[in-house]
Amino acid sequence: MNELTTSRTYVLILPLMMLGLAALACADESPLQPPAEVPHQERWGIYALELELQAVELIYSSPDEITSLRLNAAGDRFVISQQVDGEGYEFSEIFTLGIHGQDRRRLTENEFWDLYPAWSSDGTQILFLSWREDDLDLYVMNADGSNPERFFDSGTHDADVDWVGDRVVFTSGNRIWIMHDDATGAEPVTDPPQAGEWGNANLPYGDYDPRLSPDGAQVAFERMVDVSAAHGSYDLFVVDIDGANLKRLTNSGYSQGFPNWSHDGSLIVYVVAAIEDVGQFDLYLMNNDGSNDRNITPSWFPPEFLCHTAVFSADDEVVYFIGEWWEAD
Numbered sequence: 001m002n003e004l005t006t007s008r009t010y011v012l013i014l015p016l017m018m019l020g021l022a023a024l025a026c027a028d029e030s031p032l033q034p035p036a037e038v039p040h041q042e043r044w045g046i047y048a049l050e051l052e053l054q055a056v057e058l059i060y061s062s063p064d065e066i067t068s069l070r071l072n073a074a075g076d077r078f079v080i081s082q083q084v085d086g087e088g089y090e091f092s093e094i095f096t097l098g099i100h101g102q103d104r105r106r107l108t109e110n111e112f113w114d115l116y117p118a119w120s121s122d123g124t125q126i127l128f129l130s131w132r133e134d135d136l137d138l139y140v141m142n143a144d145g146s147n148p149e150r151f152f153d154s155g156t157h158d159a160d161v162d163w164v165g166d167r168v169v170f171t172s173g174n175r176i177w178i179m180h181d182d183a184t185g186a187e188p189v190t191d192p193p194q195a196g197e198w199g200n201a202n203l204p205y206g207d208y209d210p211r212l213s214p215d216g217a218q219v220a221f222e223r224m225v226d227v228s229a230a231h232g233s234y235d236l237f238v239v240d241i242d243g244a245n246l247k248r249l250t251n252s253g254y255s256q257g258f259p260n261w262s263h264d265g266s267l268i269v270y271v272v273a274a275i276e277d278v279g280q281f282d283l284y285l286m287n288n289d290g291s292n293d294r295n296i297t298p299s300w301f302p303p304e305f306l307c308h309t310a311v312f313s314a315d316d317e318v319v320y321f322i323g324e325w326w327e328a329d
Contacts, residue, residue, distance in 0.1 A: 038305050040325060046078065046101070049283070049319045054298045059320070060101035066322050067092065068116050068309060072123040075099070075314025079126055081115040089113040094128055096143070099313075099320075107145030118163050119143075120181070127151060127161050127168065138170060138183075152183045164212035167241065169219055174206025176221055178241055189243050192223055199227025207237075209257050213288075214265045217241060220249075222257035222270075231255040231274045238288070249290035256284070258309045262316040269296075269310045269319055281306035283321060 038047075039058035046060040046069065068081040076099055083091045084106075092115050094107040107126070108114045113136070117128040123143060130139045132150075136157045141148035152158065152170075160171035166181045174195040179186035194205040203224055210221040218238050226233035233253035239246045250256070255274035261267070266288055272280045272295075286293035296319070297307060308322035 038301055038323070040305075043325050043327065045323045046080075046097070047321055047323045048313070049296075049298070049321065051285075051296065051317060051319060054296075056298065058323075059099065060097060060104075065324075066308075069311055069320065069322050070118055071099070071311050071313070071320065072119045073121055074123055077123075078320070079117040079119060081117055081128070089131070094126065094145070105145070107141065108148070114139075116159065116161060118161050120163050121165050127163050129159060129161065138168075152179070152186070154186070160209045162211050164214065165216045167212060167216050169210040169212055169241075171206075171208050171210065174204055174208075176207045176210045176219060176239075178219070189219060189239060189241060190221070190223075190237075190246070191243075197227070200230050201227040201232035202230075203227075203232060208234075209259065211259055211261060212241075213238075213261050214263055220259040220261065220268055222259065226253055229255075229276060231277070236268070236270060236290075247290070249286065250293065254280075260309075260311045261288070262312045263314060264316055267312075267316070269312065271307060271310060271321075279306075281308070281324075283307050283310055283319065285319075 038056055041061035042063045044062050044066045045058050048057040048059055065083045066080055070079050078097045080095050081092055082095055084093055085091055090111045092113050094114050094117050095104055097104045113131040115129050117126050125140055126143055127138060127140050129136050136159055137150055138152040138158050138161055139148055140151040154172045158170055158172050162169050167178055168181055169178050175188045176190040177186055178189050190207045192207050196204050198204045205224050205227055207221050207223050210219045212219055218240055220238045222234040222236050224232050225235050232255055234256050236249040236259055254272045256270055256272040259268045259270040268288055269285050272282050272284055274280055282295050282297040285296045304326045306324040306326050310319050310321035
């Protein structure tokens, strides 16, 4: 990401503008105001953004890169992947962490690339990706890290896993697939045009990062629609789990993705990493039909503060996200 020129595009939402004007008119009567700066300790952190007032809290901070963030169904514990004791793929491990930054537990400790964890709906197990043999495969372990075992191998790289109810979705062959949670019945959900064809981007044409809706009826994902740009042009889509009713939610071609549903299923939060060659790393929010798509990044976030993967709190009033303080080489 260091080659990107970071900047931000700000969208001021009318209620927040009104709140700001009211605060100027009666500052002494408004104890609840957003902070003037983002809390900052180490390079990486997990943050909580309160959606109504845009107040931000630093939950957990680390010098080590955090690459995934998921919240369990109970809403009290994250699972993350994080690089520790080094910067290569082999240093990526799985951890869990309380939502207040407490009780960090290491679940994997090996020389494999372990990443992209996802909770089971009951919170007792964790699916994750691991490169332990010839390619990336899906593995499963108990929530305490015990009894890790291979869950599924398609014969090629598997990626981007999510688990809701008795269904698991994942990426393989640049397509979205679905199967039962006993690893049977795997079948493709999407068939994107030109899947697998490479250009200048970091990934080929295809579909990536599927997320099942809370009711398990739909899948949200991003599709690479143009490989000519170095960072790729993606748009967000939803589709029924049987492959029917494919719907395009965005038509901007930004470098964007990692959609996550609100728990009531009405909203989708995602990240815009770049617009053409300009780095953004902003948080966006839209209705589940693509309407009311807007940037929710507070205007006072500095350009060097980058927002990564975001998820909703259990009550959908807070968005948790990975924050990075960008350092030029």
